[in-house]
Amino acid sequence: MSSKTPEGVRQQIWAHLLVHHALRVLMHKTAAGQGIDPDRLSFTDTLRAAQRSVTTTPGIFSP
Numbered sequence: 001m002s003s004k005t006p007e008g009v010r011q012q013i014w015a016h017l018l019v020h021h022a023l024r025v026l027m028h029k030t031a032a033g034q035g036i037d038p039d040r041l042s043f044t045d046t047l048r049a050a051q052r053s054v055t056t057t058p059g060i061f062s063p
Contacts, residue, residue, distance in 0.1 A: 023047060 003009045023046050031038035 023050060026050070 003012045023043065027041045027043070027046050028038045031041055
């Protein structure tokens with residue numbers, strides 16, 4: 001989805017920054033819990049895992 005107004009573009013940029021920050025916090029907490037360096041974790045793998053965790057099978061939730 002692409003924004004068509006300057007305000008929409010700003011909102012979209014902030015959304016991307018917030019998701020990036022949230023994933024980095026998740027990576028840090030995960031690494032700390034496992035006793036490993038957070039730099040050893042892959043951002044791309046974390047992003048894919050997050051996408052899989054929020055993707056639902058159609059029909060699971062009724063409207």
